[in-house]
Amino acid sequence: MLKKLLDRTHRGRTVSYIMVVVLYLIIEIMIHSGNLSSLFTSLLVPVCCYIVAAIGLNLNVGVSGELNLGQAGFMSVGAFTAVSISGYLAASVSNGPVRLIIAIIAGVMISAVFGLLIGIPVLKLEGDYLAIVTLAFGQIIKSIITNMYLGFDGNGFQFSFVDNNTKLAPGGKMLLNGPMGATGTAKISTFTAGVILILVSLIIVYHLMYSRSGRAIMAARDNRIAAESVGIDISRTKMLAFVVSASLAGAAGALYGLNYSTLVPAKFDFNTSILILVYVVLGGLGNMTGTIIATIILVLLPELLRSMQDYRMLIYAVVLILIMLLTNNENMKTRLRRLKNRFSGRGRKEGEVS
Amino acid sequence: MRKKSLLKTGLSLAMVLCMTVALTACGGAASAPAESAAESGEAGSASAGGAIKIGGSGPLTGPAAVYGNAVKAAAEMAVEEVNAKGGLQFELDFEDDTHDAEKAVSAYGALKDWGMQVSLATVTSAPGAAVSQMYQDDHIFAITPSGSSLAVIYQDPDNAASPYGNIFQMCFTDPNQGIASADYLAGHSDLGSKIAIIYKNDDNYSSGIYTKFRAEADEKGLEVVYEGTFDDSNASDFSVQLKKAKDAGADLIFLPIYYDPASLILTQANQMDYKPTFFGVDGMDGILTLEGFDTSLAEGVYLLTPFSADATDELTQNFTKNYKARNQDEIPNQFAADAYDCVFAIAQACEAAGVTADMSASDICDALTKQFTSMTFNGLTGQNVTWSESGEVSKSPKAVVIKDGVYVGVEE
Structure with missing residues (x-):
């Protein structure tokens, strides 16, 4: 069993799982011994959300090789679905974790449906069309949610679009309130739920990557014509990666939305999509462990630099450039590989999927 | 090959450093007074x-x-x-x-x-x-x-x-501003009786005021002839909204928005020779200090604000x-x-x-x-x-x- 976990094909994922679990245990111990500052405690759940979204995006960009510029759009769909469902069920399902699970599942399903709808026409095409369409999708979703009004009172749901015509009876609650988004959300996301979500998404992504379908996805990425010639349905395999990626973004969004008492549609804009893409690219395309590390560092960095006041965003940018330069430096790569080989006691080249 | 890439990396690093130093120097000059002030403030408190x-x-x-x-x-x-x-x-x-x-x-x-x-x-x-x-x-x-x-x-x-x-x-609160504005207009019908509203529908400040203004206006029997919206992506051209307001015969335009877009509305209304009374709320404050804005266009603009920098009290x-x-x-x-x-x-x-x-x-x-x-x-x-x-x-x-x-x- 242990040997299997440490062999060539499994080593990558074992490292990921162990890293997540060890980090979780360390942080839990720190929380319970009161050693974790309020600043870090407040960052735990958002970091988990970004990691899940980045893992999903890495499946799409790194493994499947299709550029997606609308990951925040899928997060938005997941978040507002989850927040609405949680707000509606607040009275009937008082158990937080149960409501969280229901909300996340709902968020995942709606995001997956949107992923499917976008994927059907676009993934039949060859080229950069997915990037263009997902870019537009992110903007459209933001505009739609900005103009959506959904409320409920004793008499049932009320919905209006663009102009707010909802007239709620006293005691009613607005689930979505146009540009104000969702307010008064009960915070039911927890760090533990976030870590479980990371582990679940890692399991899903790794199982997909090393399955028959995963091999097909990578074959379609590396050589479309060759893959087609051996009978792989390109658009179907790419669709699989894209929909799983969208679903994970939906789960991340759901967890994110339920961590704040207020959520505005403008939060999930183009910048957020690019930010997640940056986590993926700096972490390494197809490299889930790297993605997790990069996300943790890049989310924490601006907060750690708070003491630098005015210069913190400047330093953040400089660090981004440095990471890009260093990770692409041939010298560094060779040294890193040598170090890795010495560590694993093997002379031959790494067989990891990249 | 290796030498070349090393040189390149070194060069890039040097450039990054130069840029940082240059930008820090610029930023440093601007924020120096604030920082030294904060330091002296802290020092003062510490001694006490x-x-x-x-x-x-x-x-x-x-x-x-x-x-x-x-x-x-x-x-x-x-x-x-x-x-x-x-x-x-x-x-x-x-x-x-x-x-x-x-x-x-x-x-x-x-x-x-x-x-x-x-x-x-x-x-x-x-x-x-x-x-x-x-x-x-x-x-x-x-x-x-x-x-x-x-x-x-x-x-x-x-x-x-x-x-x-x-x-x-x-x-x-936003609703109070909307209600106060509608009440004020109801009591001052000489400013204008046919009201047009242009607001920013992806901004909760603006749409918050608008919603309550509209409800109060209906209650007070004000005549709203046109409602126009804009959002972040089209906050630079208001000719369509102004044209429609003009066609609807509006003689007063209520602008529950910040001064940036409001200045454009004033400029563009002037260009099309449309001169209704403009009525703003506290977000309009600041329009006189906006760089590159011809303040003569703001003549006769009404606004409800809790503060004006030109007040004469000590x-x-x-x-x-x-x-x-x-x-x-x-x-x-x-x-x-x-x-x-x-x-x-x-x-x-x-x-x-x-x-x-x-x-x-x-x-x-x-x-x-x-x-x-x-x-x-x-x-x-x-x-x-x-x-x-x-x-x-x-x-x-x-x-x-x-x-x-x-x-x-x-x-x-």
Whole structure:
């Protein structure tokens, strides 16, 4: 069993799982011994959300090789679905974790449906069309949610679009309130739920990557014509990666939305999509462990630099450039590989999927 | 090959370093006075021993930075003035939240780690709504200078019910501004009887005021002939909305928006030779100081605002003079005035309740909540200001009209 976990094909994922679990245990111990500052405690759940979204995006960009510029759009769909469902069920399902699970599942399903709808026409095409369409999708979703009004009172749901015509009876609650988004959300996301979500998404992504379908996805990425010639349905395999990626973004969004008492549609804009893409690219395309590390560092960095006041965003940018330069430096790569080989006691080249 | 890539990397690194140094130098020059001021403020408080720690967050970077920086500058100034008086001593830590709920929550964490005892909450509404619950949970007193949404002070903003209790507002709530505007127009039909509204529908400040204005206008029997909307992506061209308003025969345009788009509306209306009466709310404040805007176009614009930098009372004149001296001749806007008032209101309440720096945040919260709901405050943004139990402020908005490039109070 242990040997299997440490062999060539499994080593990558074992490292990921162990890293997540060890980090979780360390942080839990720190929380319970009161050693974790309020600043870090407040960052735990958002970091988990970004990691899940980045893992999903890495499946799409790194493994499947299709550029997606609308990951925040899928997060938005997941978040507002989850927040609405949680707000509606607040009275009937008082158990937080149960409501969280229901909300996340709902968020995942709606995001997956949107992923499917976008994927059907676009993934039949060859080229950069997915990037263009997902870019537009992110903007459209933001505009739609900005103009959506959904409320409920004793008499049932009320919905209006663009102009707010909802007239709620006293005691009613607005689930979505146009540009104000969702307010008064009960915070039911927890760090533990976030870590479980990371582990679940890692399991899903790794199982997909090393399955028959995963091999097909990578074959379609590396050589479309060759893959087609051996009978792989390109658009179907790419669709699989894209929909799983969208679903994970939906789960991340759901967890994110339920961590704040207020959520505005403008939060999930183009910048957020690019930010997640940056986590993926700096972490390494197809490299889930790297993605997790990069996300943790890049989310924490601006907060750690708070003491630098005015210069913190400047330093953040400089660090981004440095990471890009260093990770692409041939010298560094060779040294890193040598170090890795010495560590694993093997002379031959790494067989990891990249 | 290897040598070449090393050279390239070295070169890139050197360039990055150069850029950093250059930018830091630019930034350093601009922010030097503020920093040295903050240092001297801290030094002053340290020598007196035990200062009450005031926290706060706002957008110091990003598109909304102008509001956060105004609040920060005015709050720093107010803290120094309080400290200079002797007796009560304050220490301020103002964090950046980039107008984002996520960043506001982490800023709150940073403030709590620092040991914040009293807070200015947040400058903007959406981040404010995200941290209000945390202020209540930790029982820390907070008063927001400009977080005007109901969600900042109410747990159930849809029904304006179950207030947090320890979150107070220095500014009007958005609905109150809408209602006050509609009431004012109903009482002054000489300004215009056919009303057009142009508002920004992806901004909760703007649409919040609009919703209540519309409801109140219907109730008072005002005739609204046209409603136009815009959002972030098309906030530069208003010719379509203005054309439609003109065709509908509107002789008054209500603009519940910030001064940036309002200045474009005024310019474009002038270009098409359309001259209705323009009526704004407190977001219009600042239009006279906008760079590159011909202030003669703003002649005859009405606005409801709690503060005007040109007021002749001694308090306002001193504030404006000192603020300009500290901030490269920038004229203070109402955000700065509200922040200044917040600090002095806290000071007044602390003195009245005998709050000292060694008290816990929770005890201070109880003492200040009691004071705020019972005291009367006179400041820049109003006389005889009081607060309700739910944290809403009660002060009267002043209607001003722009004449010869200055605000002139409108006689009732």
